[in-house]
Amino acid sequence: MDTSNSSAPEYVLTLDCPETRGIVHAVSGFLLEQGCDILESKQFDSQPDDHFFMRIHFASAGDPATLESLSDAFVPVAEKFGMHWELRRQGTKRRVLIMVSKFEHCLNDLLFRARIGELPIDIVGVASNHPDHQGIVEWHGIPFSHIPVTAETKAVAEDELLKLVDGLDVELVVLARYMQVLSDNLTRRLDGRAINIHHSFLPSFKGAKPYHQAHARGVKTVGATAHYVNAELDEGPIIAQQVVEVDHTYGPDELVAAGRDTECKALSNAVRWHCEGRVFLQGNRTVVLR
Structure with missing residues (x-):
């Protein structure tokens, strides 16, 4: 990650959905398209019930995206995979x-x-x-x-x-x-x-x-x-x-x-x-x- 912009806003995206191929690729590709850098990524595939869980902490680099613009842009990805998801600003109490x-x-x-x-x-x-x-x-x-x-x-x-x-x-x-x-x-x-x-x-x-x-x-x-x-x-x-x-x-x-x-x-x-x-x-x- 380019750390030159230390004031870049940070966000946390959490999601879960039925397990299928391409989820991680779609989410990481979305963040790349939005000019964001992943700081931490955790995921778990619950194989007995074919369900996928993910939490990504990322920063908006370059032209900072807003919570609203990121949320709006993520809707098609979420709908494609049937995700239950939440996006919050990192550190929000x-x-x-x-x-x-x-x-x-x-x-x-x-x-x-x-x-x-x-x-x-x-x-x-x-x-x-x-x-x-x-x-x-x-x-x-x-x-x-x-x-x-x-x-x-x-x-x-x-x-x-x-x-x-x-x-x-x-x-x-x-x-x-x-x-x-x-x-x-x-x-x-x-x-x-x-x-x-x-x-x-x-x-x-x-x-x-x-x-x-x-x-x-x-x-x-x-x-x-x-x-x-x-x-x-x-x-x-x-x-x-x-x-x-x-x-x-x-x-x-x-x-x-x-x-x-x-x-x-x-x-x-x-x-x-x-x-x-x-x-x-x-x-x-x-x-x-x-």
Whole structure:
């Protein structure tokens, strides 16, 4: 690549489509015709179901193309191959709403990573069914919404959450230890754009108190799983996992403490990969092009 024009605008193109010959040739040829240089290219051919996934990071060299002109010009290529695709300016921050209950470690981790620029996100709000974290959230200059949830008010509370999502133009909802089971209606509305952290290495030890379940089984590792939310409790497509070794000397409280760091790391990885356009849904699993 010619690096003389260091201010050249950069973009990320993500796509998936049925596998066939000529996809890479067509995409790279398109970028050549548009005067663009490829900086990074990742691809995966899922042979069992004949599906192709691709992520390309490129720069517009010479006469810089715009997001609009590139998108318009790419439509014929996408239509030819039946692509599901997205083109974004590199570094564009996704608008994120965080939902949390009383455990604050994942919330604090996301707030910090966003503040130092490690995550490509703009946290536009934090919602909680408890008021405990209002102070730290507002210290970061982020609006805090206290939305209590009881069995009688669950439907009303979820309506309020959806109003926040729509009103704040939220692109991704992050459940950072939000200890409420979402209704089928809410999970459908957030399909593909809600990430949950489960404090266990799924598919083992689902539901409540997984570390206590792990202790009862005498596990030698504990971990955490970040996954997309769906209607099945703790069954959504897995994006990222982290583990840490433990032994017989760990009681339930020690397992909980050991698992906190894995929860933070798994969740931040999942959020970053999603917002960088590296995660593709494939049925009940994901393809992550890193």
